[in-house]
Amino acid sequence: MLVTICTIRQLPQAFALGDSFSRYALDSNGQPEPFLIGLADDPAQLPPSFMSPYPLLPVSSVFTGDTLTSLSDTYNPTEFAAACKPQFIAEVFNRYPAADRLLYADPNVLFTQPLTAIWRQFGESNALLTPHITRTPADTAWPDEKFFQNVGLYSADFMIFRRSAETDRLLAWWQDRAQERAYIDFCAGLCTDQLWLMYMPVFFQQVQVVKNPGWHAALWNLPERTLRQVDENWQVTGPTGTNQPLLFLNAKGLYNADEGFFPNQNRLRLSERPDVRTLLTTYRQAVDKHAAPGLTNTPPAYGRQPEPVVLRGWRRATVRSLRALNRFVDNVPLPVIR
Template sequence: MKTAFFTICSRNYLAFALTLRQSVLRAEPDHAFYIFLADEAADADRLSSIEVIPVVELERPEIASMALRYTIMEFNTAIKPFCFEHLFRKLDFEAAIYLDPDIEVFQPLTLVHAHLQSGASCVLTPHILEPIRDDDSPSDIDILRSGTFNLGFAAFARTPEAERFLSWWARRLTEHCFVDLERGLFVDQKFAELAPSFISALSILRDPGYNVAYWNLMHRTVDQSGKDWQVNGLPLTFFHYSGVIAGEPGILSKHQTRFATSRTAGVEPLIDLYLQKLAAHDHLHWSKIPYAFSSGPDGTRIPDPIRRHLPRERTIRAPLTPSDIAFWNAPSERVDQTSGKVITRLMLSIYESRPDLREVFALATAGGRHLFHAWFLTHGATEYGLSPIWTEPAFSTSRPGTLSRHLAWLQIRLAQARRRIIGS
């Protein structure tokens, strides 16, 4: 089958994508590899001879509003079905294999090719293959929240049922590719829960050498045999370095609490070598390039909490206008306003997106509004990286006193601790 490999990233993650590309072409030299860029075009001189497809070349009108509706992570995942469709319809591939940019391939994906050749429309890998027996994070409940299958890998053949699934998936991700666990959404991944129902020729790959990562290392032992890496005595096909931190080889992943270090997980040499490869692919340069769709034309950063409320007709070139800023800075009509403690529409959007804030600060009471106002100006603005243009309306009414600041901080920390203890 004429098969392509591809990944998706923004410019700040290009060192990861280039490291993945190098590993794929070493293991699968007869296949093409594409980088879909969820961003503006990158420095062509640094990427000569590399197949890079900027998002605008997908030529899908809905993507313009998606770039503004979603955070950088949400947008990178939202365009995945569009990329599969582009490879099938525009570049005439018979099959396509997606890999997250923070993956490294060590062996040919022989089992994936075999499933596709034998008639599979789709191949997926579960997060875990055995029950989780401890109380660390991620737990089995965390896996259920984020999705049974890890969509850092997905393979599709160009079959009628695969194309129907991709078309449906693309429509859903146009408006619903959010990290919103309360609503049962986790970017593109939760929709794959329906793949076994919608795709009759679905193959679930259970080989432990595929998609090894922090979420399944409690069941998989990684070691080196000569120059080769193994998992549970079998070849390591690809490792998913989700949550690694450049320059910190001791950290397995920032997304977990099960392993204190990469050494205790048994993968410190693997991660150390991987970070060296990121450095060789100039991560220091790429990581500093700003995300093109993070700001308006005047450089004003768009706060993530308002992205999902932006009108669909907004374009990539002009995401914010003075009237937009004035709208979000106006006092919310859905909150009883207290003199000197204005709650803006932006502040309410942040409040409604955070269970911990809703638990601690009751906006139905003057006291709750007072403490939320103090939290926003003292901690929230910093946490969300808000520029003065977004905080001045609240600051101009009143500046919180020392006691209010400390009390608001203490209450939110206690609420977060309670939620961690009960696992919600």
């Protein structure tokens, strides 16, 4: 079973995710495995004639009214969805008792191969994570290793969980941390629900980390990987494997440059990567099939704090200069008055 969490404006991407999952994840009878969308938004804001091709579970069905209001008042929309994620995953396990394993993917993900290899690799693990990068950057471009210490070693955009007592304990621990500490505040050592993932392989049993380059190709790791199209499929070569099948793409930051934690990255240049541009075109086509103004123009109902403003060009340069000037002034020695 696959679940995702998104706002109304992200529904076209969630539908593209569902289409790819339904195509490549089939049960023993040849039928698509279940796909559920957690709506981190108010369904009352959906267009009047809207019909979702996949089931929606609003977060208002997961949290009590007081908790929902408190979370919404505390966080911005990105943080709000992150604060809800562990509890939502636990709720899906409760509502679907036949689901023995649950795959979570952000709406930016697109599957490109059958999931057989994913389930086989998962085996009897309780949880599965994928790291952001698998090689030390060999240049001075950004993001660097230090920045991944801020956002987390593992990506919260793709995870798998097995129904077990250990997974229940893991989800309860994660929810306890994320619900109150899902802020994006690097100075305080916080980064949504994601930073907590780095403790999971230490605190919990049978948490697997997969470094295969064909898993989770994304903006942050494509600089260390190369893509090669073979007929209708893609192969990936990276630090931990050669000519591996590309199982799924994460288009966060590629489809919308303002999404994610790397809006000012300078390590991956699309102008120099025709392979990535071709794959991104495929992703855009999958999303455009579901595009509708009534969805993409709807502001999120929850997460009432403002999202950080992404600065580029002269605005970013000006802010950096002012911060440098402020540091200089703070360090100017004052004369001693006798």
